[in-house]
Each structure stands twice: as C-alpha cells, then as structure tokens.
Amino acid sequence: MxxxxxxxxxxxxxxxxxxxxxxxxxxxxxxxxxxxxxxxxxxxxxxxxxxxxxxxxxxxxxxxxxxxxxxxxxxxxxxxxxxxxxxxxxxxxxxxxxxxxxxxxxxxxxxxxxxVSVSQLLGGWTDRMRVSHMLGFDTPEQMVTEAQAIHERYGIATFKVKVGRRPVTLDVDVVAALREHFGETVELYVDGNRGWTPSESADALRRMADLGLTLAEELCPADDILGRRWLVGQCPVPFVADESATNPGEVTRELLGGSATAVSIKTARTGFTVSQRILGQAEGLGVEVVMGNQIDGQVGTLCSVAFGAAHQSTSRRAGELSNFLDMKDDLLAEPLQISDGTLSVRRGAGLGLQIDxxxxxxxxxxx
CATH class of the missing domain: 3.30.390.10 (Enolase-like, N-terminal domain)
Known part of the structure; x- marks a missing residue:
C-alpha cells in the first residue's frame, strides 16, 4: 500500500x-x-x-x-x-x-x-445517524418555512439555529417562532459563532430559558476568557466548544479551564485519526460530543457519518449532516439520501464512495 x-x-x-x-x-x-x-x-x-x-x-x-x-x-x-x-x-x-x-x-x-468499510474499522457501532439541519440567518418566518420544508421532506427533527446577531432579540424571536410552530416535536439548539459578548449571551439564554434548548455552542469568543467562564458557569445546557477546540490541546484547555462542557467533533478539520483522540478525551472527562458540520459537501458528509456511526458516543445525538442540501450539485456518482431523518453509512470497502x-x-x- x-x-x-x-x-x-x-x-x-x-x-x-x-x-x-x-x-x-x-x-x-x-x-x-x-x-x-x-x-x-x-x-x-x-x-x-x-x-x-x-x-x-x-x-x-x-x-x-x-x-x-x-x-x-x-x-x-x-x-x-x-x-x-x-x-x-x-x-x-x-x-x-x-x-x-x-x-x-x-x-x-x-x-x-x-x-472493510472505514466505519467498521473505526468502531462499527451502528450503520446510520439521526440528522440535524443547520438554519442560517433569516427572518423568523423564512426560517420556520425552511425548517418545515426540511422536516416534511426528509423527516429531520433536530435543528441547529445560527444566532449571534444584534440585538439578541433578532435571534430569540427566531427560536421562539420555531418552538411555537413545532411545539415539542423537534429538538432545537443554538450556535453563536462567537457573535455575542458574554453578557449578551447570558441575556439571550435568559430570554430563551423556556424554549427547550438542548445545547449552546460558541456564543461568545473563547478569547473572552473570564467572561466565557462566567457564562458557561450559568449556562443551563451543555456549552459546546467548536472553533475554539480544533485539536486535542485546545480541547483540554477549554474543558479543564471551564470554558466549555461539551465538544463538537468535525472530521473535516481533525480527520479520523485525531477525531478519535478527541473523542477519547471527551469520554475520559465525561463530556458529551456532537458531530459538527464544516458546511461539507457530500464527500465530507460521508466522512462525518462514517465516523459518527462508528462510535456509541458520537451517535447518541443527531449529527449535522444535511447542509449539502443547500448546494446546487455535488460530486458523488450516487448522491446521499436522507430518509426518515437519518443518513446511512455507505456499504462497501473504504468510504464506499465513487466520484462522478x-x-x-x-x-x-x-x-
């Protein structure tokens, strides 16, 4: 070889x-x-x-x-x-x-x-994952319409809502509209991409306290060290480190320093080898993980589901595996298919992919 x-x-x-x-x-x-x-x-x-x-x-x-x-x-x-x-x-x-x-x-x-499939080599826990869909900035009405269309067509019942705008009520209104529309039938969590300050983040979390969020990700920058620790200490749900924890050293720093209580694993930035090391860290420290999305195409998404389905810990939560749907086309000869809210690992040796x-x-x- x-x-x-x-x-x-x-x-x-x-x-x-x-x-x-x-x-x-x-x-x-x-x-x-x-x-x-x-x-x-x-x-x-x-x-x-x-x-x-x-x-x-x-x-x-x-x-x-x-x-x-x-x-x-x-x-x-x-x-x-x-x-x-x-x-x-x-x-x-x-x-x-x-x-x-x-x-x-x-x-x-x-x-x-x-x-042998890569997913089996990595662990072989299951052959599919539940899918979470990522909703970008828009009006409450447009984001509800998009979520409803995704829910109806693909059966997806978990949504990651992009937040971080000012004033915070722009995003609070979106989450409230989604919850009002779907009731308790869907899971909602938020990702700020470092857009708010710690105090703005705390304000937004208070305003969304009764909306049933399950995760909060990177609401403020990790460089706001004391403010971030203050925020995480009062966050009512797991606070996910994403772009602040891109390698094992950063994962250790964020978790042990009190700047996060969960970790996003993205195979697009840590491959399979380093992702397994990060997963081992998270399991050893007793923190949850979520399979994140690097706005991947179908090839990248196939890698994410292969890793996520391979391990018990990464398959517990819905993985962010659907944003290739926003692309006009892709490179796979056999396109990925999301059905009943899940995406399956490809059968066959390796990753099981063929490029058109x-x-x-x-x-x-x-x-």
Missing part, C-alpha cells in the same frame, strides 16, 4: 441560497478534492473545505500546502504508517482541513485494501 501520488483538486459548486451566520457567509462551495493513489491501484478520496474566517485556510492554500509540503514527504510511505504520516503533517503549523482530508483519504485506502468524473471535470478550477 505504498503511496505513489497525491492529488489536490480545487472545485467550486454554487449554493442554492447564501448561508449566513455570525462569522461570515457562504455563497459557493470552493472546496478541494484530495486523492491518495497507491502502487496497488487503490485511490482514497476525501474533501477539504476551506474556511478562511475560522482557520485561515483558502482553497489555494490547501492545494499549495498539499502539493508542495505534504505530498513530497508522504509519498513513498505505506498507507498503514499512519503514525509516521501524522508526525509529518504535525510538523507544519495550522492547515487543519488539508491534514484532515489527507488522513481520511488514507483511511479510505486502508479500508479498500482490507475490503464528468461532474468533477465540469466543476474543477485548475483546468
């Missing part, structure tokens, strides 16, 4: 509608398809979604760091030498989604070579 070639292919697919949230907005999925080739003819595949406003990566930076730094050092290694490859990647600072995509593509190779080469040719940006 010696690695002989690594490809980083930039592609761009428009969104049906702009997804807006406190730290930015997304109009186009300008991602990178990463392929790892071996001397045996196997090809492992994953997806890297750049988020410059969160991690500093761009589409071009991902392509460049893979082509000029990672590939020359990784080529020649066996795909089974995962720890050596992790050490190579770790020497370069930052670049989390580029590293994650390489890691997941290598796991895909290993699964294919062993004729005609679509890749159409959407790639380097030719």
């Amino acid at each position: 010696k690695i002989t070639r690594i490809e980083a292919i930039p592609f761009a697919i428009p969104y049906v509608k702009t997804l807006k949230f406190a730290s930015g907005e997304v109009h186009t999925a300008d991602h990178v398809l990463v392929r790892v080739h071996t001397e045996d003819g196997l090809v492992g595949t994953a997806e890297a979604p750049p988020r410059p406003y969160t991690y500093g990566e761009t589409q071009q930076s991902i392509v460049t760091v893979i082509d000029t730094i990672f590939a020359p050092q990784v080529i020649g290694h066996s795909a089974l030498e995962r720890e050596q490859i992790q050490a190579i990647l770790h020497r370069t600072i930052g670049n989390p989604t580029a590293k994650a995509a390489l890691d997941m593509a290598i796991w895909d190779v290993i699964g294919q070579a062993l004729d 080469e005609d679509k890749l040719t159409h959407y790639r940006q380097d030719t």
